[in-house]
Amino acid sequence: MKFPGKRKSKHYFPVNARDPLIQPVQPEAETGASWVVGIDQTLVDIEAKVDDEFITRYGLSRGHSLVIEDDVAEALYAELMRDNLITHQFAGGTIGNTLHNYSSLADDRSVLLGTMCNNIQIGGYAYRYLCNTSSRTDLNYLQGVDGAIGRCFTLIGDSGERTFAISPGMMNQLRPENIPEAVIEGASALVLTSYLVRCKPGEPMPAATMQAIEYAHRHHVPVVLTLGTKYVIADNPGFWRDFLRDHVAIVAMNEEEAEALTGISDPLQACDKVLEWVDLVLCTAGPSGLFMASYTEESAKRKTNHPLLPGVIAEFNQYEFSRAQRRQDCQQPLRIYSHIAPYMGGPEKIMNTNGAGDGALAALLHDITANDYHRLNVPNSIKHARRYLTYSSLAQVCKYANRVSYQVLNQHSPRLTRGLPEREDSLEEAYWER
Numbered sequence: 001m002k003f004p005g006k007r008k009s010k011h012y013f014p015v016n017a018r019d020p021l022i023q024p025v026q027p028e029a030e031t032g033a034s035w036v037v038g039i040d041q042t043l044v045d046i047e048a049k050v051d052d053e054f055i056t057r058y059g060l061s062r063g064h065s066l067v068i069e070d071d072v073a074e075a076l077y078a079e080l081m082r083d084n085l086i087t088h089q090f091a092g093g094t095i096g097n098t099l100h101n102y103s104s105l106a107d108d109r110s111v112l113l114g115t116m117c118n119n120i121q122i123g124g125y126a127y128r129y130l131c132n133t134s135s136r137t138d139l140n141y142l143q144g145v146d147g148a149i150g151r152c153f154t155l156i157g158d159s160g161e162r163t164f165a166i167s168p169g170m171m172n173q174l175r176p177e178n179i180p181e182a183v184i185e186g187a188s189a190l191v192l193t194s195y196l197v198r199c200k201p202g203e204p205m206p207a208a209t210m211q212a213i214e215y216a217h218r219h220h221v222p223v224v225l226t227l228g229t230k231y232v233i234a235d236n237p238g239f240w241r242d243f244l245r246d247h248v249a250i251v252a253m254n255e256e257e258a259e260a261l262t263g264i265s266d267p268l269q270a271c272d273k274v275l276e277w278v279d280l281v282l283c284t285a286g287p288s289g290l291f292m293a294s295y296t297e298e299s300a301k302r303k304t305n306h307p308l309l310p311g312v313i314a315e316f317n318q319y320e321f322s323r324a325q326r327r328q329d330c331q332q333p334l335r336i337y338s339h340i341a342p343y344m345g346g347p348e349k350i351m352n353t354n355g356a357g358d359g360a361l362a363a364l365l366h367d368i369t370a371n372d373y374h375r376l377n378v379p380n381s382i383k384h385a386r387r388y389l390t391y392s393s394l395a396q397v398c399k400y401a402n403r404v405s406y407q408v409l410n411q412h413s414p415r416l417t418r419g420l421p422e423r424e425d426s427l428e429e430a431y432w433e434r
């Protein structure tokens with residue numbers, strides 16, 4: 001486990017210097033001691049530049065992710081090929097991206113559950129998917145299928161907005177009996193997306209997802225849900241509110257999804273509302289940066305030394321130096337919030353916003369897993385006197401998440417091509433104080 005940033009803070013867990021007073025960290029077993037597990041619809045992104053007329057002609061809706069029938073997919077693909085419109089092909093899928101990014105950042109194990117072709121041809125989609133997934137992402141639990149994985153046509157319109165057309169192949173054939181309980185039991189988090197319930201009647205993916213959730217609840221593993229697109233939520237916001245309340249500890253969304261869920265356009269106020277149902281909220285807001293909200297024990301709250309920020313909740317970032325806790329782990333839960341503007345004001349030229357939110361979530365997962373890793377190795381540390389969810393304060397996680405989003409915006413692929421540069425492992429020194 002590579003730690004999420006070197007800190008000068010006295011709570012910093014030394015990864016280089018050996019401290020003779022603490023229990024020595026054992027050499028890592030091959031499978032590692034801490035990991036995250038996620039379920040995805042295995043998809044390859046096929047990116048193409050098209051005009052708005054193309055979007056309407058195929059019955060798609062701008063900015064939306066829609067599932068298309070096989071005949072429509074074939075016609076669409078044939079037109080993209082004929083006119084030479086395909087610019088990039090990447091491994092995709094929102095959870096696949098998140099787990100790959102997590103493994104790149106943490107240099108540690110993530111486990112992907114989903115389907116994969118039994119018969120893989122060199123150069124085919126499944127082959128590309130595997131080649132473009134981190135070697136630290138464990139693919140041994142994928143379920144084989146006799147057919148294709150999914151394709152996600154990522155259509156970039158005249159205004160730069162992306163529209164997804166999903167040709168599902170056999171991506172929704174994951175069956176409940178192929179969810180490994182032991183992998184979920186030992187994980188620091190189970191990561192899911194709202195896309196997983198978007199299936200045809202009779203497809204087993206939703207039941208597989210519910211099976212994984214049941215195991216996570218049985219073993220007290222926090223369930224993390226990322227909201228997909230605003231349309232998936234807007235189809236049935238009541239369903240998703242109940243789903244969050246009943247099953248989810250951590251939610252990741254952008255401000256549009258937040259509004260579809262809560263009816264509230266102000267991201268901070270929406271985060272506050274969502275805390276009624278979950279323990280931790282990550283809300284990205286494009287050029288406005290990102291917000292986080294969670295709970296902490298009243299007696300353990302820590303005051304920020306950043307300027308206090310105005311908002312619908314006055315001075316909302318007052319306790320952003322506190323570490324996040326699940327509400328059930330607090331005797332006197334206090335709500336805490338943080339915000340950060342885009343890292344370095346955002347890149348000069350944004351290559352592609354695809355995956356910027358997935359990147360932010362990967363950073364949060366890294367911090368959560370680092371906390372478990374530290375608890376396993378230094379169980380009597382003062383850091384674990386209470387049961388915390390994150391290793392770092394909300395403010396620090398915001399910085400890290402924001403930095404990772406920036407990296408994704410600066411490249412074309414939604415998946416990090418490498419971890420963050422070593423020389424700025426200390427976010428404090430490299431950029432924040434200059």
Ligand SMILES: Nc1ncnc2c1ncn2[C@@H]1O[C@H](COP(=O)(O)OP(=O)(O)OP(=O)(O)O)[C@@H](O)[C@H]1O
Pocket residue numbers: 253254255284285286287288289290341342343345346347350353354355356357358359360402405406409
């Ligand atoms: N136009 C922009 N200028 C500066 N920073 C940006 C811009 N767009 C996005 N960002 C940065 O990227 C982060 C995530 O962006 P955004 O809210 O667009 O994610 P998203 O819509 O969830 O992305 P995706 O669903 O593709 O993963 C923001 O919090 C911000 O730090």
Ligand SMILES: O=c1[nH]cnc2c1ncn2[C@@H]1O[C@H](CO)[C@@H](O)[C@H]1O
Pocket residue numbers: 041043044045065091092093094095097152164166193195196354355358414
């Ligand atoms: O229906 C879907 N299921 C899973 N992933 C999806 C779906 N639609 C789009 N993406 C994925 O979202 C990523 C950006 O966040 C893209 O890489 C795309 O593959």
